[in-house]
Amino acid sequence: MTACLCRPALSLRLTNLRLISTPPSGVEHDPADNTHYKITLRRSAISLGDQKKGTLAALGLHRRNQTVFHLHTPDIAGKIIALKELLEVQNVPARDVRTKREQRVERRAPKGYEIVGSRMGYGGFELLSP
Amino acid sequence: MLGAFRASHVNQGGLLWKTPWKLSTTRKANARARLKKVDAVIEAVRASGVQCGSLERALELPKEHEMPAKDKYTVFTPHTVGYRKGIHKVPKWTRITQRTNPKGF
Numbered sequence: 542m543t544a545c546l547c548r549p550a551l552s553l554r555l556t557n558l559r560l561i562s563t564p565p566s567g568v569e570h571d572p573a574d575n576t577h578y579k580i581t582l583r584r585s586a587i588s589l590g591d592q593k594k595g596t597l598a599a600l601g602l603h604r605r606n607q608t609v610f611h612l613h614t615p616d617i618a619g620k621i622i623a624l625k626e627l628l629e630v631q632n633v634p635a636r637d638v639r640t641k642r643e644q645r646v647e648r649r650a651p652k653g654y655e656i657v658g659s660r661m662g663y664g665g666f667e668l669l670s671p
Numbered sequence: 672m673l674g675a676f677r678a679s680h681v682n683q684g685g686l687l688w689k690t691p692w693k694l695s696t697t698r699k700a701n702a703r704a705r706l707k708k709v710d711a712v713i714e715a716v717r718a719s720g721v722q723c724g725s726l727e728r729a730l731e732l733p734k735e736h737e738m739p740a741k742d743k744y745t746v747f748t749p750h751t752v753g754y755r756k757g758i759h760k761v762p763k764w765t766r767i768t769q770r771t772n773p774k775g776f
Contacts, residue, residue, distance in 0.1 A: 575719065583708075584766055615723040618716050622725040626766045629708065630715040 575632035578617060581608045584627040596620050597627070610638040693757050694744050702743060702758070705765060706735040732770050747772050 582602040586593045600620055601609045610633070611617040621630055639647065681687050694702065713729045733742070741755070746769050748756040754776055758764050 572718065578715070578719065586766075589763060589766060613719045613721050615721050618719065618721040619723050619725045621712065621716055622723075622729045625709050625712040625729065626705070626768060628712055630712045632715055632719050 570634055572632070574634040575613070576635045577610045577612055577633050577638050578621065579608060579610055579631040579633045579637070580621065581606065581629040582627060583629050586624070586627060589627075593624060593627075596623050600624075608639075608644060690760060691757075694759055698759065699744055702765075703735060706738070706743065706770075709768065710734050732768065738770060742770060742772065747776050 580600060580602070582597065582605050585605050586597050597603075600611065600617070613632075621628060679685075713726075713732070716726055717730060735743070744758055745755040746758045746761055747754055750756075758769060761767070761769060
């Protein structure tokens, strides 16, 4: 701010540049970037009727605490609203979208060790190979 | 009426589990938490910027903090004096939305 007072013309440009270049701190991402719904089934649809069960299947949800990602589209929004008591929904950017396999890899607990090498080579395959 | 063969609800083929007349403090707190979760889902869909008819209808529902206690814990019934019964008497009440009353009630 002191620099601002000393050299108003240049520093104004500099501050503008700074505003453009530095991302806002504290916010993880811009809400405008959100392209997908992250939908998690929290309550089961048992005995709520075939309509709701069918809607869940249409969203790709087959078991509780399962998470799926869908684009922001009116048909998906309508399905979410129809099941609003059963779901937990977040808006996420495209870079946060995960497939089922990727989600499982992320959930996996760290092994607590790292293989740096082996005297036998990689699992002793050299011995078996001719 | 004392002794091993006394008449009771259970040994006369009656109900063992009785539904209380009103919700306990804990059950009311849980009900409020569920209402807030539903509000969060509607808010997330609204924040996505998508427009659809079901969303407009959902946005017309009162939010948890806008609802009077009467609507959170009881529902309209035509069968009782006062036209209200505990919401926990409604089948599947934890997984359905029942926030508004018929016109005039």
